[in-house]
Amino acid sequence: MSISPLPKVLFFDVFGTVVEWRSCVTRALAKAAELALLDPEKQLPASLRERVGAMTPRDWRAIAEEWRASYGQFTKNFDPSQGFISVDDRHYTAIQKLLQQRGLEGLFTDEERWDLALCWHRLQPWPDSVEGLGLLNCQFRTCTLSNGNVSLLEDLRSYGSLPFTDVTSAEHFGAYKPSPQVYRGAAQRFGLDPSQCAMVAAHLYDLKAAKAVGLSTVYVERVQEEAFTAAQIAEAKQEGYVDQWIGLGSDGLIEVARQFGIPVETSS
Incomplete structure (x- = not known):
């Protein structure tokens, strides 16, 4: 895993990253x-x-x-x-x-x-989201960091049985991503420096903004969320604001856990 030292909190975009809309x-x-x-x-x-x-x-x-x-x-x-x-x-x-x-x-x-x-x-999680979050909870605090309001995120967590340890919304900061105050405010809520946190998202603009204020970043590619040419993907990787790239051929958040060294059971 290219993220070192390990973060203390993983923040997650929700719409498109954790749930399918x-x-x-x-x-x-x-x-x-x-x-x-x-x-x-x-x-x-x-x-x-x-x-x-x-x-x-x-x-x-x-x-x-x-x-x-x-x-x-x-x-x-x-x-x-x-x-x-x-x-x-x-x-x-x-x-x-x-x-x-x-x-x-x-x-x-x-x-x-x-x-x-x-x-x-009332949106359904991606097939890997519940298991992936459960695995990541073994090592990190996992927290929403979405533009959705607090009640919306609480309902999504309940509806989809999403095992987030915490819920944070842009609503807490009176702004919306990609405003820097959302990412900084989220870290401050945990008493942490942004460098001690990571942002997990299926949207590159989100990760670019998070990286700009010091968070580590994990891109989880999701079907139809973003359409890039090979050249655009190469350019994004070259810019260096994505620390870990989880492609479509992997198991999404389960693969994120695997990349962090968390044991993942596989069925035979």
Whole structure:
């Protein structure tokens, strides 16, 4: 392992790194629409029923991906001087706008739109996440460091049986990653220098920002989270802000544990 000395705390990005969002959110959108069409109390225009009935899983997936992209733009461009806005509130505002843009605003009640916004609290872990975190807990404290608000992260931990030892959110610092104050603040919460911590993420911008304030970094490549050419990957590695690169052909967080020298049982 190229990280030396060993960190005392491993911080984890959550969305895309520990939990898979794309198929989960797509299913939530499609299911909510199906229930809305079946609700006998809804007086939906025939044109709206026809439009929704013609939508395919690919259409709902496109909405899920645009929803996620809007969240990314919001957190990267967030101005804390304008007052803190939670990710839950942002998810609600964004889905309202996306539905309106597609002429679907009359499909859901306000309560149903809020339930959709909270579908981000009900995401499934990647297959290696629970076991990998359990292994890493043998040697480290494992802590979320996500832009998701605290209640969202607590719900994800419970819903997915994720054995994080601690929960830290950008909400604690009134800012969003990649703001330096999030990474520094996370280390300070544990009474540590950033050099005594490591950031584990499936997003290079996250790791580059963490490295800039002194954290060690582990990149865990996840399906469809980031699409890079071979040249871009080589450039990222050459820049040196990723200390350990866990590729798609490995077992994700289980491989992270293995690289830290933690014994990993393998089935025969």
